[in-house]
Amino acid sequence: MKLLAALPALLLLSGCAAFTDDSVGLDNGVQVATAFYPLQYVAERVAGGHADVENLTAPGGEPHDLELTVRETAEVAQADLVVYERGFQPSVDDAVAENAEGDVVDAAEVVDLVPFREHGVDSAEDDPHFWQDPLLLAEVGDAVADRLSEIDPDHADDYAANAADLRADLERLDEEYASGLAHCARTTVVVSHDAFGYLQRYGLRMTAILGLAPDAEPTPAGLGRLEDLVRSEGITTVFSESLVSPAVADSLARDTGVASKVLDPIEGLSDETAGEDYLSLMRANLRALREANGCA
Structure with missing residues (x-):
């Protein structure tokens, strides 16, 4: 049985409300729920002032570990559009399958995952x-614009222009990354966990300390191999992340x-x-990679 039927009573008891119909600046009340930050960034850029965009993952939260609250489940249920990535956050997958009444954009269907x-x-x-x-994120932007245009055809031209x-x-x-990483003294990068594989398109080789899970524990043998790699390839920097503890990276x-950097x-x-936003953070990452790898 769907959780949706119980949501109104639960929200009343908890004193919470999800989307509101009188959000300042909205002219049509289109409501978009996004699963985590990059999807929120895309939805906000494409929607402009024509939609209320809510992020299901709170700032500072680790999206892999997200467990939806009653409020967040209600946002999925009430949204005109849910933008998520199937397989990345199981609790969001479940909420979409059980409660989403509006349209959905599944990034895993829009882009060709590697x-x-x-x-x-x-x-x-x-x-x-x-x-x-x-370039893959741009594809999601185009898909969001297409779906918003179907939901709100009066502003279809705006959505298309914003996506463009x-x-x-x-x-x-993309051009900045391609040119900025084209001529580097080193190409191997030691990172905290396997979250940067798509950057290998720019000629890098990513090696992770923790593997697939950001909260995993490295083995002594694995750390020993990484120490040998750092020394043999003249690596100058070990990278930690912003939402998980840097302790293991700092120790290595x-x-x-x-150096240990983020x-x-x-x-x-x-x-x-x-x-910051997606663009400024990606550019900060590029500067860090160029410095660490001695790029000309």
Whole structure:
């Protein structure tokens, strides 16, 4: 039985409300629920002022570990459009399957996900971190514009124009990565977990400390191999992430005498990055990669 039937009473008891119909600046009340930050960024850029966009993953939250509250489940149920990635957040998958009454855009159906094994990872699963490739994120923007145009045809031209502007920004970012990483002294990058495989399109080779899960524990043998790799290839930097503890990355950097810095997987914003957006964070990552790899 669907949870939807129980949601109104639960929301009343908890004093919560999901989307509101009188949001400031809205002219038609279109409501969009997004599963995590890159999808929120796309939806906000494409919707402009014509929709209320809510992110199901709270700022500072690790999207892999998301468990939806009653309020967030209600947002899925009430949304005119849900933008998510099937297979990335099981609780969102369940809420969409059981409660979504509006349209959906599933990023896993929009873009061609690359298997982890093509990124050098021993897994038969697809790598969900497609937003590390700006051109793939542009495809999601186009799909969101198409679906919003069906929901709200009065503003179809605006959605198409906004998606085109977004694509132009993302294509420019792609060019910056391609040129910025074209001539580097080193190409191997040690990162916290396997969230950066799509960057290998720019000639990098990503090696993860923790594997697929950001909260995993590395084995002593694995750490030993990474120490050898850092020393043999002259790696200057070990990268941690913004939403998980840097302790393991810091320890590896300390043991090998190299720098420890942050490479943001851009799965969500934190207190430190609240004033940033996808484009600025990707450019910060590019600067960090260029410095670490001695790129000309």
